[in-house]
Amino acid sequence: MTQTETACLRPSTTQDVADIIMDAAAAGHTLAVTGNGTRRGFGNPVAASRELTLGGLDQVVFYDPEDLVIRAGVGLTLDELESMLAQKGQYLPFEPPRYTGLYGTDGQRSTLGGAVATALSGPRRILSGAVRDFVLGVEGVNGQGDVFKAGGRTMKNVTGYDLSKLVTGACGTLAALTTVTIKVLPAPRAELTLVLPASTLEEDRALFEKIRALPLGVGGLARRVAVDGKCEVVIRVEGTVPGVAGNRQVLEALLPTPPRVVEQEESQALWRDIRELSCLAPKADELVWRVNLPATAMPAFVDEARKAGCINRFFVDWAGGIVFSTMRGVQPEVDALRYRKMAEKIGARAMILRAPDSIRSQFGAFPPVAAGVAALEQRTRAAFDPAGIFNPGRMTVQA
Amino acid sequence: MQMPEPSQDIMNQREALAVALRQIVGQEWVISDEAERRPYQCDGITAYMAMPLLVVLPGSAAEVQQILRFCHAKGIKVVPRGSGTSLSGGALPLEDGILLVTSRLCNVLEVDAANRVARLQPGVPNIKISEAVQHLGLCYMPDPSSQLISTIGGNVAENAGGVHCLKYGVTANHILGLEAVLMTGEVIRLGGAYLGAAEGEMDLMGVLTGSEGLLAMVTEIAVRLEPVPEVARVISMSFASVEQACACVGAIVGAGIIPAGLEFMDRKVLDAVSVLIRETFDSNTAALLLCELDGTAVEVDALVDVVSDVARTQGAIETKVSTTEEERQRIWSSRKLAFSAIGKLCPDYYCTDGTIPRNKLPEVLNKMADMSVKYGLDYANCFHAGDGNLHPIIMYDAAKPGDLEKAEAFGADVLIACVDAGGVLSGEHGVGVEKRDLMTHQFTDIDLNQQQMVKCAFDPAELLNPGKVFPTACRCAEFGRMHVRNGVVRFPDIPRF
Ligand SMILES: Cc1cc2nc3c(=O)[nH]c(=O)nc-3n(C[C@@H](O)[C@H](O)[C@H](O)COP(=O)(O)OP(=O)(O)OC[C@H]3O[C@@H](n4cnc5c(N)ncnc54)[C@H](O)[C@@H]3O)c2cc1C
Numbered sequence: 001m002t003q004t005e006t007a008c009l010r011p012s013t014t015q016d017v018a019d020i021i022m023d024a025a026a027a028g029h030t031l032a033v034t035g036n037g038t039r040r041g042f043g044n045p046v047a048a049s050r051e052l053t054l055g056g057l058d059q060v061v062f063y064d065p066e067d068l069v070i071r072a073g074v075g076l077t078l079d080e081l082e083s084m085l086a087q088k089g090q091y092l093p094f095e096p097p098r099y100t101g102l103y104g105t106d107g108q109r110s111t112l113g114g115a116v117a118t119a120l121s122g123p124r125r126i127l128s129g130a131v132r133d134f135v136l137g138v139e140g141v142n143g144q145g146d147v148f149k150a151g152g153r154t155m156k157n158v159t160g161y162d163l164s165k166l167v168t169g170a171c172g173t174l175a176a177l178t179t180v181t182i183k184v185l186p187a188p189r190a191e192l193t194l195v196l197p198a199s200t201l202e203e204d205r206a207l208f209e210k211i212r213a214l215p216l217g218v219g220g221l222a223r224r225v226a227v228d229g230k231c232e233v234v235i236r237v238e239g240t241v242p243g244v245a246g247n248r249q250v251l252e253a254l255l256p257t258p259p260r261v262v263e264q265e266e267s268q269a270l271w272r273d274i275r276e277l278s279c280l281a282p283k284a285d286e287l288v289w290r291v292n293l294p295a296t297a298m299p300a301f302v303d304e305a306r307k308a309g310c311i312n313r314f315f316v317d318w319a320g321g322i323v324f325s326t327m328r329g330v331q332p333e334v335d336a337l338r339y340r341k342m343a344e345k346i347g348a349r350a351m352i353l354r355a356p357d358s359i360r361s362q363f364g365a366f367p368p369v370a371a372g373v374a375a376l377e378q379r380t381r382a383a384f385d386p387a388g389i390f391n392p393g394r395m396t397v398q399a
Numbered sequence: 400m401q402m403p404e405p406s407q408d409i410m411n412q413r414e415a416l417a418v419a420l421r422q423i424v425g426q427e428w429v430i431s432d433e434a435e436r437r438p439y440q441c442d443g444i445t446a447y448m449a450m451p452l453l454v455v456l457p458g459s460a461a462e463v464q465q466i467l468r469f470c471h472a473k474g475i476k477v478v479p480r481g482s483g484t485s486l487s488g489g490a491l492p493l494e495d496g497i498l499l500v501t502s503r504l505c506n507v508l509e510v511d512a513a514n515r516v517a518r519l520q521p522g523v524p525n526i527k528i529s530e531a532v533q534h535l536g537l538c539y540m541p542d543p544s545s546q547l548i549s550t551i552g553g554n555v556a557e558n559a560g561g562v563h564c565l566k567y568g569v570t571a572n573h574i575l576g577l578e579a580v581l582m583t584g585e586v587i588r589l590g591g592a593y594l595g596a597a598e599g600e601m602d603l604m605g606v607l608t609g610s611e612g613l614l615a616m617v618t619e620i621a622v623r624l625e626p627v628p629e630v631a632r633v634i635s636m637s638f639a640s641v642e643q644a645c646a647c648v649g650a651i652v653g654a655g656i657i658p659a660g661l662e663f664m665d666r667k668v669l670d671a672v673s674v675l676i677r678e679t680f681d682s683n684t685a686a687l688l689l690c691e692l693d694g695t696a697v698e699v700d701a702l703v704d705v706v707s708d709v710a711r712t713q714g715a716i717e718t719k720v721s722t723t724e725e726e727r728q729r730i731w732s733s734r735k736l737a738f739s740a741i742g743k744l745c746p747d748y749y750c751t752d753g754t755i756p757r758n759k760l761p762e763v764l765n766k767m768a769d770m771s772v773k774y775g776l777d778y779a780n781c782f783h784a785g786d787g788n789l790h791p792i793i794m795y796d797a798a799k800p801g802d803l804e805k806a807e808a809f810g811a812d813v814l815i816a817c818v819d820a821g822g823v824l825s826g827e828h829g830v831g832v833e834k835r836d837l838m839t840h841q842f843t844d845i846d847l848n849q850q851q852m853v854k855c856a857f858d859p860a861e862l863l864n865p866g867k868v869f870p871t872a873c874r875c876a877e878f879g880r881m882h883v884r885n886g887v888v889r890f891p892d893i894p895r896f
């Protein structure tokens with residue numbers, strides 16, 4: 001490597017990653033760890049002296065469809081990964097969103113490592129689980145340049161601490177991940193979505209509750225804003241062909257009005273839109289929020305936040321358990337603080353998905369945690385990266 | 400198996416400590432009498448025993464906090480215990496440590512049907528969760544075979560699995576929130592009582608789950624509830640060879656089906672249970688698979704057809720499909736009785752827990768046959784085939800000198816074979832003391848160091864359940880420093896940045 005191409009380091013082997021980190025540690029440099037950098041806007045802004053880009057580690061180590069497992073370099077793009085799985089009739093059940101529409105970056109370049117580091121799960125979370133539930137093992141390099149592995153390739157594993165879960169969602173603040181082992185599943189053979197006009201938030205939430213209480217394997221329950229500006233409830237049914245047909249009948253009998261039915265590719269496109277928050281269509285100066293909360297608390301929360309001017313446009317996913325919303329960029333400091341307070345009052349977790357750097361630095365993109373937990377997180381971080389060279393400030397706010 | 404040398408000094412303080420701890424939990428909840436401490440000497444592995452210094456039974460999370468703060472100040476070790484069904488010696492007492500037992504913390508604190516969550520104290524037996532929500536058509540999915548007795552706290556600590564975890568996942572996949580007390584007495588709350596409550600938080604909950612009581616004492620758990628599947632049907636498939644049965648496991652999953660459960664039993668197990676269930680198995684049968692499919696009636700019927708086809712193609716001698724709930728229960732009874740049936744064949748048995756990639760099943764099962772000859776001990780196989788989780792049952796006679804050691808060596812060889820096949824030492828029972836000294840076979844020193852550094856973040860004094868999981872102590876004080884590799888930087892003269 002020459003001095004001129006230095007600001008961004010792009011290794012393609014684990015050993016090179018280790019060498020770079022060891023040298024950085026010795027030289028007292030800090031590193032902004034990225035995949036292909038498509039989601040730099042997620043989390044808090046990072047102040048680091050160098051950038052370590054892991055997009056070059058994009059090899060598949062093995063894919064064993066019969067064993068439902070794949071191990072690949074963190075730089076493999078999600079698009080490539082998903083199309084490889086699709087060829088064998090398999091998929092990533094946690095449906096990782098890219099959110100690149102929010103950041104104006106290229107979603108086709110979003111990486112597997114980025115999906116694990118951000119731990120963002122899509123609409124199927126209510127049925128199939130989160131990213132963390134599918135990460136079976138990792139290999140990574142800690143802040144001292146040590147290459148370590150954790151977990152394995154089997155679904156069941158209680159052998160030592162589950163460091164794979166710990167690094168999932170740590171936004172690259174614990175280690176530079178180099179390979180990830182993921183559990184995959186057979187993709188459902190059939191899929192359709194029932195669409196009906198929305199009612200009040202409370203009535204729609206109650207409908208979600210009723211549907212979720214039935215063992216129908218419904219893998220998507222959202223209330224979104226349709227193209228025409230009207231709100232609609234969408235219900236995704238997946239499974240075998242006869243299973244889906246049967247579940248459709250059961251659901252139709254339960255719904256207040258006969259639904260419109262959207263099938264296969266059209267249904268997939270609809271849920272891709274929901275996954276990518278398309279219906280929010282935030283304006284350039286608007287902030288975007290993602291709030292997790294008990295579904296039962298959702299209607300009152302949304303109502304209050306809208307009255308207070310903290311929500312401009314919004315939609316609801318996860319059967320009412322998550323609210324995505326935009327916030328006007330007129331007085332973001334004031335509104336961000338008020339919205340967080342509102343969320344905290346009911347034990348909700350309000351995450352900023354997009355905001356100017358200054359706002360994310362000041363308030364933190366992630367909802368604040370209690371002091372004791374924050375201190376434990378800090379000690380845990382030091383256990384991996386004692387000198388704090390990885391992504392300084394990514395998950396924490398300086399007081 | 401060696402445990403850290405107990406401190407005579409602390410053992411001498413037993414009565415004084417009992418007095419102090421009684422002030423926290425009340426007179427009757429500290430057991431110091433030797434005869435009353437005896438039942439707590441071991442957990443599910445009776446081969447390892449130690450008399451706890453004292454047995455303490457707190458009645459609230461606040462008491463747990465006070466006990467830990469007290470023990471931390473005095474430098475007293477603490478071993479958490481639920482029901483003591485651990486099969487790895489995780490709850491094995493220490494002679495110079497107190498056993499902190501959750502039996503009195505056994506309340507279901509809240510059932511929130513609308514948000515499909517239950518909040519529990521750690522001592523709630525697993526089965527009580529499903530019982531508490533049954534009337535709502537809901538259940539708690541992870542179902543270890545020990546579910547009548549084992550506690551949710553113990554399940555969290557061992558990340559317990561069960562027959563249905565192939566489709567529904569293990570304990571870690573069902574925990575939404577945890578309250579835990581660090582050794583210092585500090586209370587931490589992670590996640591919460593709804594789906595997504597831990598979003599944006601470092602996944603400390605993930606690392607606490609399966610940490611075998613070494614990181615913190617869990618005092619409250621919020622779990623996900625699921626609707627009870629409408630129907631379940633089981634298919635029993637018999638094969639003339641173990642290889643064919645193994646191939647069928649791969650073929651079912653390969654056909655895009657994730658059964659609710661997929662269990663394997665070999666001929667020895669079948670012969671043992673046939674007496675108990677008064678049923679005979681075809682004499683050509685070398686192995687039997689039980690495949691459970693659940694969901695809606697239409698869905699299950701469709702899956703039953705596919706699996707039956709797969710079984711035929713894979714050369715099954717006979718397939719039986721349950722058509723009623725009674726039939727389903729009857730077919731399962733052979734699996735449920737397997738371990739007690741084997742227990743009637745031999746004075747003692749020893750069961751390990753290695754897990755391997757499914758396609759390595761024939762290879763590792765063949766190796767086991769060789770090991771049996773090598774050690775001169777009989778064995779039987781009955782395990783969770785769908786997730787490659789082996790439970791070889793090694794038969795021995797503790798009264799025969801050297802037999803236990805042979806059984807342990809046999810078990811260790813099986814576990815090593817599992818790791819060599821790309822698997823792990825433990826699928827669901829945990830490492831405890833049983834597999835502790837084999838950890839270096841699965842992990843490098845660096846891997847183990849990294850795990851132990853996490854221990855230092857939670858319990859730097861190393862007072863919580865020491866001597867378990869890791870073959871050596873952490874030496875947290877030393878870890879605090881950056882290790883300098885003799886000051887060597889590769890190619891120091893070449894500018895890298
Ligand atoms: C300006 C505006 C923007 C909206 N944006 C979204 C959106 O981004 N996503 C979405 O899902 N839905 C949106 N809606 C639809 C909203 O009207 C739904 O009613 C909403 O989902 C709240 O329903 P609710 O169950 O709280 O009951 P509601 O009875 O609808 O009441 C909720 C609150 O919204 C106010 N409100 C509802 N409708 C109107 C209206 N037409 N004019 C003025 N105030 C009204 C009510 O006064 C009340 O304070 C929007 C409505 C308005 C007026």
Ligand SMILES: Cc1cc2nc3c(=O)[nH]c(=O)nc-3n(C[C@H](O)[C@H](O)[C@H](O)COP(=O)(O)OP(=O)(O)OC[C@H]3O[C@@H](n4cnc5c(N)ncnc54)[C@H](O)[C@@H]3O)c2cc1C
Pocket residue numbers: 442443478479480481482483484485486488489490501521542543544545548549550551552553554555556557558559560561562611612613615616617618827828864
């Ligand atoms: C017949 C039988 C069948 C079994 N079947 C299965 C099975 O199918 N699947 C499976 O996974 N396991 C199985 N097991 C193993 C065992 O039941 C599980 O590991 C169970 O989770 C242990 O729960 P327990 O309450 O008995 O915990 P204990 O044995 O008392 O303790 C286990 C570990 O957890 C720690 N611990 C307990 N409570 C807490 C707490 N509140 N906070 C922190 N740490 C704590 C202890 O220190 C110890 O390390 C079986 C055991 C038996 C005897």
